[in-house]
Amino acid sequence: MQSVQHQVPQAEHELTLAANPVALEADVVVVGGGPGGFAAALRAARMGASTILLERYDMPGGVHTAGLQGAASAGAGGIHTELMRRFADHGCIYTVTEKTLPDWAGNPLSHYEARLQPGSRFSRSTFNPEAAGNVMVRMLDEAGVRALYGTSFVDALANSGTISRVIVQNASGTQAIGAKIFIDGTGTAELAARAGAPFVRGGGPQPATAGWDGVHRPIPGALLWIMSGVDFAQVVAYQKRESDPTLAKLIAAAQAAGDIPDDLYRPRLSGTGAYGNAYIGHPTPDMSPIQAPGTFIFWQNVPYEWGLHMDDDAQDHSRAEKSMREFVDAEAGFLKKYVPGFENAFVSNVGRYLGIRDGRHPLGEYVLSIDDARAGRRFADAVTRPMTKTFFWDSYASYTFEVPYRCFLPRNIDNLLLTGASLSFTYETIFMVMRNFPWCTQTGEIAGYAAGLSLQRGIAPKALEWTEPYF
Ligand SMILES: Cc1cc2nc3c(=O)[nH]c(=O)nc-3n(C[C@H](O)[C@H](O)[C@H](O)COP(=O)(O)OP(=O)(O)OC[C@H]3O[C@@H](n4cnc5c(N)ncnc54)[C@H](O)[C@@H]3O)c2cc1C
Structure with a gap:
């Protein structure tokens, strides 16, 4: 402690x-x-x-x-x-199911539904934040x-x-x-x-399993951002056609071309327990439908390894805000340039601030x-x-x-x-x-x-x- x-x-x-x-x-x-x-x-x-x-x-x-x-x-x-x-009465709730977003359940790009069996039933409701x-x-x-x-x-x-x-x-x-x-x-x-x-x-420990170096760091915060104009059916068609469910082949190509900064798609600290698997490391785009068809919210987690205290250290806070903006820009650029279905997508919103989890x-x-x-x-x-x-x-x-x-x-x-x-x-x-x-x-x-x-x-x-x- x-x-x-x-x-x-x-x-x-x-x-x-x-x-x-x-x-x-x-x-x-x-x-x-x-x-x-x-x-x-x-x-x-x-x-x-x-x-x-x-x-x-x-x-x-x-x-x-x-x-x-x-x-x-x-x-x-x-x-x-x-x-x-009140949100529902105001018409700002948007719900997707397996009928409106096929191939979403079990898709490794999905923030919430990745763990479901492919093709299983689900219902996800979001509200329009604005x-x-x-x-x-x-x-x-x-x-x-x-x-x-x-x-x-x-x-x-x-x-x-x-x-x-x-x-x-x-x-x-x-x-x-x-x-x-x-x-x-x-x-x-x-x-x-x-x-x-x-x-x-x-900040605090990780569960004491392999991969934790013993240093107490805060659970990373995240900047959330939204892309509109995504043709998700095209993304799925690519995943199936190229047997590339996590877009690993495209990420590798972009990394080889120097189009992705090192810390953007970093491996999860897998095997390190709850936080490691849930929030630490981010090997693929992490997204969820929001607001309307073709619109998705993305998570940009601050690298855990940086150990930033964004709530009480202005230098840490500023570094995180700047770096996450750069990551958003780089990720959006990668998706548009490399991933079929994102050609006409654009960044429609970036959070006014970086959420602090810890x-x-x-x-x-x-x-x-x-x-x-x-x-x-x-x-x-x-x-x-x-x-x-x-x-x-x-x-x-x-x-x-x-x-x-x-x-x-x-x-x-x-x-x-x-x-x-x-x-x-x-x-x-x-x-x-x-x-x-x-x-x-x-x-x-x-x-x-x-x-x-x-x-x-x-x-x-x-x-x-x-x-x-x-x-
Ligand atoms: C990145 C992220 C993702 C999350 N995802 C989920 C999720 O999927 N589902 C879920 O249920 N929960 C999620 N959570 C958890 C949940 O969002 C938060 O725990 C919850 O919002 C905390 O509520 P709060 O009112 O305590 O603080 P906050 O929501 O942080 O609100 C604090 C408010 O205080 C204001 N404020 C702060 N300091 C000052 C100041 N000095 N002067 C004036 N105003 C100030 C801020 O502007 C803000 O409006 C997530 C949290 C984070 C950070």
């Missing part, structure tokens, strides 16, 4: 922060409008709390809109299910949330365990925004860290570990009824367990709630399964409810006694 980090605010620094005028105040301020922050703001506002949402991009949705990850799944009720219904962002903007508006887009959170002023204000930068300059309760929806626990809560840096892990009043899941642990302050989830870390084993409210409460700060990918979970536990979209929306809804209830009772979230599962 990485060592515990702690940002200790300097008195001088606090004075500088305190000098910023308070431009706005609310009962609840939510920082970050991804699935967690969006649902938190919506739930708090629906309970009557005056609520401000601060989001650095032009819409809520985080990885799933600005980051283009438009996978749609119904979820476990509540705001997530409502959201999917249209979905519009729906989410409207839902916040309808609930009376005051959302400030184009607004970056940069710091927090906390004294004696209470945050009094956050500092933001936007078109108005540098401003302070005050609240009674704050919610961290940054996806990387940035608010918790800047307010002085302890955290563990992203940022800071804040330490809460309880830190959920994989042992809790393995033991099927139950808690008096469980926020949901027992949930069954599959863990990559344990070779896709399923466990039924609960999550305590204390995972939403960072140590050292009384008026801050955590959500989504910023919950107090360990590295092995939080990756992927405990970070998926429906769960992150659920956690936001729980945090928003906790904020609303705390305000109604005139207490801090940490003083709230949690006795009933919310979901």
